[in-house]
Amino acid sequence: EAQVTQNPRYLITVTGKKLTVTCSQNMNHEYMSWYRQDPGLGLRQIYYSMNVEVTDKGDVPEGYKVSRKEKRNFPLILESPSPNQTSLYFCASRWGGSYEQYFGPGTRLTVT
């Protein structure tokens, strides 16, 4: 089944404790993105990647890191999480010849 998977789905952590949210897609998509969703603000792009080893900042990259060492994986790293990073995070991917993005199921992160 073609899909985008994220792990973990739910995470409660404390300020300053490094964490990684994994994202994997099995559709051989070139493009991958990370978004955060907050009430009243819609979806905001954090980082995106156009292919292996090619990443760039979205609109809200502060406090986040990403890497794209393999085409299928695009992990999101929070080196020192803070409470204002409490949010619902979505990973998405798409094929280069299409505009349609496929979203993962989301990761709900709470930083206390």
Add this chain to the structure above:
Amino acid sequence: QQPVQSPQAVILREGEDAVINCSSSKALYSVHWYRQKHGEAPVFLMILLKGGEQKGHEKISASFNEKKQQSSLYLTASQLSYSGTYFCGTEKGAQKLVFGQGTRLTINP
């Protein structure tokens, strides 16, 4: 700059029509529409490209007015399954997609 959607929320009875608007202060080259059901991930509905035709899928269609820098999503004879939050997205350069704040649509029987 985030596109502005209106209305923010709308409640309909099954079978009624709805229009959701998406406006931008900057020139639009494309508008993407997604729907997100409660507790689920956003799902792509359609994209409208500058100079392209009006798109449609069953009873959901959309238009793109380049001069007014806005797009409208039309839901005809709404069904219960249409409930959810609708987002428009505009491109801010290659791969940078900026979404509106969303329009919550509730369809009651």
